[in-house]
Amino acid sequence: MALRAVTKGSEQPDPVAELRFKVALQPELAIGRFSECTGIAVEVETKEYQEGGSNDFVHKLPTRVKYPNIVLKRGVTHEEALLQWFFESRFTPTRYDMTITLMGPGTQEVRSWVFMNAYPVKWTGPNLNASSNAIASEQLEIVHNGLRMV
DSSP: OOOOOOSSTTTSOOOSSOOOEEEETTTTTOOOOOSEEEOOOEEEEEEOOOOOOSSEEEEEEEEEOOOOOOEEEEEEEOOOHHHHHHHTTTTOOOOEEEEEEEEEEEOOGEEEEEEEEEEEEEEOOOOOOOOOOSSSSEEEEOOOOOOOOO
16 A cells, blocks of 8 residues: 655645644744644634524524643753743743644654744643652643634
8 A cells, every 4th residue: 555645735645643743933932842732722612592483403603712722841951941931921921923833754844833922821840759760841831812824
């Protein structure tokens, strides 16, 4: 069985693994590499409207769009830009457009999402336990003003 392409515009693209992705901030800010990213989602809230005389269904009308926070996780390293961005944004947010790109085989870009006016709102450091051999990890939670696809 021949492998199909993963590039944009392919007639029958294969799904790609979620194990390779990159995070970039515009204008450029190097904040390091991450092992996990969650929160790439969008939801349209609805309001129910019961029309008089129509008992077969309830109208569900779209209201506002809701975006969860993005959470980036990684092992603790000597890189400090991530934590510096958090502390810079405590009182007056330093906002960046943040692009998350899913990478396919051969580091080929498959899909990108841009989160507009993103800034960090929560940093969580490692759990320290002398009897554990787990990797010390940290995570950064980021809010944004919406999502657009590239």
